[in-house]
Amino acid sequence: MSQLSKTNLFKPIKVGLIELKNRVALAPMTRFRADSVNFTANDTMKKHFGDRAKNNGGLLISDAISVSWSGIGYPNGIMVQTKEQAEALKPTVDAVHEAGSFFSAQLFHVGRNAVPATMKARGLRLIGPSADTFADADAEKAAKESDMKLEEMTLDDIEQLKKDFVTSAKNAIEISGADFVEIHGASNYTLAQFADISANKRTDEYGGSIENRSRLMLEVVDALVEAVxxxxxGIKFSPYMTFGGGSGVDGEIHCIAQYAYLYSELERRAKEGKRLAYVSNYEARLAGFTKDGDFGLSTEYSFEWASQIWKGVLVRAGGYLHIPEYKSLIADVNADDRTIIAFGRYFTSNPDLPSRLRNGYPLTPYDRSKFYSPGEEGYNTFPTYSESK
Ligand SMILES: Cc1cc2nc3c(=O)[nH]c(=O)nc-3n(C[C@H](O)[C@H](O)[C@H](O)COP(=O)(O)O)c2cc1C
Structure with missing residues (x-):
């Protein structure tokens, strides 16, 4: 047994109507292993999730799933927009359930951060909250090279986006069998773009004030609450995230002002009887990327304000296994009785991560070069601790 075995990490927790056996979650990770033509889940994914569900009983969150072709963004991904696509995810979800664990389907739309060449190749538009507000000079250059313009989403586009979230959420729950859907309000994809003053220059009811910039996020929340x-x-936020052009603490409007409103609107809905299953958070310390392409860690900012507003289940992720003696992990998971810790990178290379943490077994280092490389290698090739002995 390890120092972690006695922490809250290995106590059960009720999330929505489900009791998880532990507070160790697999963080959502886009891994590009699905069928790249139809964007359908496959046996490669089934094995990956099935392996991580064994001897676990906790929550596994999926790759980000595009709610529509207009939001795919990348050459490879997953969708559940059609019955066939949703059925293709079912074996993965079933494998998780058969092993006694639980599945959340993360839903997103990438907006202005789509790869322009991908959109061009599929005859799709490049859209975001406002025209010509690229994340950075590289994004603008990539659009120019593909002869793509960044277009402002029309009110029809916005209505369609909400419908696409609803269809995908219903399909994920009713056809794929997911226990939860998670709205990806993080990482400066479409919903976070609307919340960011540097990306959102709109003058209609979706821009121009904290309330208006939050409108789309909250309309999607309300639509999914109504639907499922x-x-x-659940929902994931990353107020501090600068990846993808986010303003973080340097915005004309500070991220705490913008996001405190969003967390308090969720808490208000909770008090009215509509408490979301969970709110997931990228820790403030995940400061963007280092030169070698990994997340850098900063301890500059405190994120306690979020948990003082939102009183429901919190999922927290961000470098918890990179901090010596797991100090932040132990402090955060033991700070209250409503915190789940999500693990990303180390779950890629340790399919039995919950058991390793509980027993104090060493962790296999992850291989960044295989994070996004299609195929089994680096995805289904890492052994469990007992297999490696
Ligand atoms: C390869 C990779 C892909 C990721 N894709 C997503 C994603 O699709 N959606 C998301 O919300 N976060 C994504 N993340 C972030 C993780 O969910 C997690 O918040 C982050 O890796 C911090 O946890 P860690 O320090 O344990 O890795 C990704 C991270 C990695 C390493």
């Missing part, structure tokens, strides 16, 4: 029930809906 609050107890099956």
């Amino acid at each position: 029930g609050a107890e099956k809906v």
Whole structure:
């Protein structure tokens, strides 16, 4: 047994209507292993999730799933927009359930951060909250090279986006069998772009004030609560994230002002009987990328304000296994009785991560070069601790 075995990490927790056996979650990670033509989940993914569900009983969150072709962004991904696509995810979800664990389907739309060449090749538009507000000079250059313009989403585009979230959420729950859907409000994809004053220059009811910039995020929340029930809906935020052009603390409007409003609107809905299953958070310390392409860690900012507003289940992720003696992990998971810790990078290379943490077994280092490389290698090739002995 390890120092972690006695922490809250290995106590059960109720999330929505489900009791998880531990507070160790697999963080959502886009891994590009699905079928790249139809964007359908496959046996490669089934094995990956099935392996991580064994001897676990906790929550596994999926890769980000595009709610529509207009939001795919990348050459490879997953969708559940059609019945066939949703059915293709079912074996993965079933494998998780058969092993006694639980599945959340993360839903997103990438907006202005789509790869322009991908959109061009598929005959799709490049859209975002406002025209010509690229994340950075590289993004602008990539659009120019593909002869793509960044177009402002029309009110029809916005209505369609909400419908696409609803269809995908219903399909994920009703056809794929997911326990939860997670709205990807993080990482400066479309919903976070609307919340960021540097990306959102709109003058209609979706821009121009904290309330207006939050409108789309909250409309998606309300639509999914209506469609599948609050107890099956989670959401992920990353107020501090600068990846993808986010303003973080340097915005004309500070990220705490913008996001405190969003967390308090969720808490208000909770008090009215519509408490979301969980709110997931990128820790403030995940400061963007280092030169070698990994996340850099900073301890400059405190994120405690978020948990003082939102009183429901919190999922927290960000470098918890990179901090010596797991100090932040132990402090955060033991600070209250409503915190789940999500692990990303080390879950890629340790399919039995919960058991390793509980027993104090060494962790296999992750291989960044295989994070996004299609195929089995670096995805289904890492052994469990007992297999490696
Ligand atoms: C390869 C990779 C892909 C990721 N894709 C997503 C994603 O699709 N959605 C998301 O919300 N976060 C994504 N993340 C962030 C993780 O969910 C997690 O928040 C982050 O890796 C911090 O956890 P860690 O320090 O344990 O790795 C990704 C991270 C990695 C390493």
